[in-house]
Amino acid sequence: MNKGTAEKISFKLAEYAQKAILYEAILTPKPGLVDSADSGAHRDMNIYTFIDSSSNLFRGFYLYSLAGLLCNYDLKSLFKEARAIGIDVEKDMLIATDSVNTHKGINFSLGIALISAGHYINKAKKTDFSDFDEQDTQNILEIIKDMVTGLVERDFRDLNKKEILTNGERLYLETGFSGIRGEVEKGFPTVMELALPRLRALSSLDISMERKLLDVLFHIMSVSEDSNVVFRGGLKALDFVKGCSVKFIEDGGVFKADYKQKIEQMNRVFIEKNISPGGSADLLSVTLFFSFLENLI
Numbered sequence: 001m002n003k004g005t006a007e008k009i010s011f012k013l014a015e016y017a018q019k020a021i022l023y024e025a026i027l028t029p030k031p032g033l034v035d036s037a038d039s040g041a042h043r044d045m046n047i048y049t050f051i052d053s054s055s056n057l058f059r060g061f062y063l064y065s066l067a068g069l070l071c072n073y074d075l076k077s078l079f080k081e082a083r084a085i086g087i088d089v090e091k092d093m094l095i096a097t098d099s100v101n102t103h104k105g106i107n108f109s110l111g112i113a114l115i116s117a118g119h120y121i122n123k124a125k126k127t128d129f130s131d132f133d134e135q136d137t138q139n140i141l142e143i144i145k146d147m148v149t150g151l152v153e154r155d156f157r158d159l160n161k162k163e164i165l166t167n168g169e170r171l172y173l174e175t176g177f178s179g180i181r182g183e184v185e186k187g188f189p190t191v192m193e194l195a196l197p198r199l200r201a202l203s204s205l206d207i208s209m210e211r212k213l214l215d216v217l218f219h220i221m222s223v224s225e226d227s228n229v230v231f232r233g234g235l236k237a238l239d240f241v242k243g244c245s246v247k248f249i250e251d252g253g254v255f256k257a258d259y260k261q262k263i264e265q266m267n268r269v270f271i272e273k274n275i276s277p278g279g280s281a282d283l284l285s286v287t288l289f290f291s292f293l294e295n296l297i
Contacts, residue, residue, distance in 0.1 A: 001122050006069040009127070013117060014061035017110045018054055020288035021103065024281055025050040027213050029263045031244070032270030033281050040267065041232070041276040045100050053103050056096035060089030064111045068118020075119075075147040082115045105180050105228075106282045112184055113289055116143040132293045134200070138192065140290075145187040152178045152185055171231050179227035180279060188286060195220050195287040196294075203296045211254040212297070214263070217284050218253060221245040226279035237275050244269075 025047060028035035039046045063085050071078050089107050094100075120140045126132070156172050159165065171177050183190060198219050202212045222245035229238045244266055253259060270276070291297050 001069055003070070005127060006066055006122075009069060009121060010062050010065035010118065012129070013065035013114055014058055016292040017061040017114055017289050018058045019292060020110070020285045021054050021057070021106055022051070023213065023288050024285045025054065027210065027217070029260060029267055030214075030217065030281070031263055031266040032276040033278065038267070041271050041274050045097070045102055049097050049100055050102055052096050053093050056093055057089065057103060057107065060085060060092070060107065061110065061114055063089075064114035065118045068115040069122045071119050071122070075143065078115060078119060079147045082111050086111050105278065106285050109180055109184065109282055109286050110289060112144055112148065113140070113286055116140050116147060117293070119143055129293055129295065132295065134294065137196065137290045137294060141187040141192055144184060148185050152181050155181055167231050168227065171227055175230060175235065177225060177227045177230055180282065182225075183283070188283070190220060190224055190283050191287050191290065194223060195283060196290060199287060199291050199296055207254070209297065211259070213284065213288075214259070215254045216287060217280060218245045218248050220283050220287075221277050221280045222249060224277070224280045224283060226277050228278035229275055232274050232276060237273065240273070241275060241277055
């Protein structure tokens with residue numbers, strides 16, 4: 001693939017990724033999460049912080065995509081390049097947000113998705129996404145699995161010897177939760193097996209985008225091993241989030257007239273308990289990225 005074509009496709013992939021995180025951010029109401037109405041359980045950020053961060057991430061999304069499209073080496077080396085790009089992207093993000101961590105998790109998740117998508121598109125010799133379908137998404141996820149094989153074991157090796165641990169490292173030592181690393185290493189099973197099939201099923205329904213995305217979010221929350229929730233409130237908080245989500249779905253979810261009132265009430269409870277299902281929100285963004293590729297919404 002020549003560089004001009006690669007640059008054009010990279011801009012489009014970056015646009016999809018940025019749009020995915022903006023769709024998630026603006027989705028309202030959400031329980032415990034930043035949205036256009038309030039900051040949920042967060043005291044150091046709001047919707048404008050998210051917009052600042054999302055705007056700043058576009059350059060990084062472009063670089064991930066371009067690296068994948070121009071890759072002529074093995075997947076392990078490509079993963080190292082993704083991580084090198086990710087370090088610089090995170091530094092820029094923290095400058096844009098005055099050191100507030102708005103998108104560290106999604107920078108990793110979408111970075112891996114973008115660089116893998118670029119690599120696949122180059123191999124498949126695609127120049128547009130008009131015929132992009134479920135099998136193409138599956139092929140990208142297989143590339144991800146091959147690229148990050150052994151990620152959890154490598155990243156969490158010898159943690160007892162480290163003097164300073166990240167939140168994710170501490171959580172792994174205390175509970176065995178592998179967080180987003182585990183989800184990525186398995187090829188985003190929550191996205192592929194639950195969230196995307198759900199969005200595909202909803203795509204033809206005559207309901208608002210808001211209701212579709214809230215429905216998918218609650219389905220993700222009902223099963224996600226969300227390390228953000230566990231870090232804030234422990235395993236009991238995770239069981240609580242899953243239970244609330246299942247009950248919301250079983251009671252009719254977004255297909256009931258009072259769904260907003262139910263979510264707003266849940267939001268008040270989550271704020272009181274300091275619960276924020278940020279990992280589930282990130283998986284919604286990844287789902288949205290692939291849905292744009294597949295022309296679902």
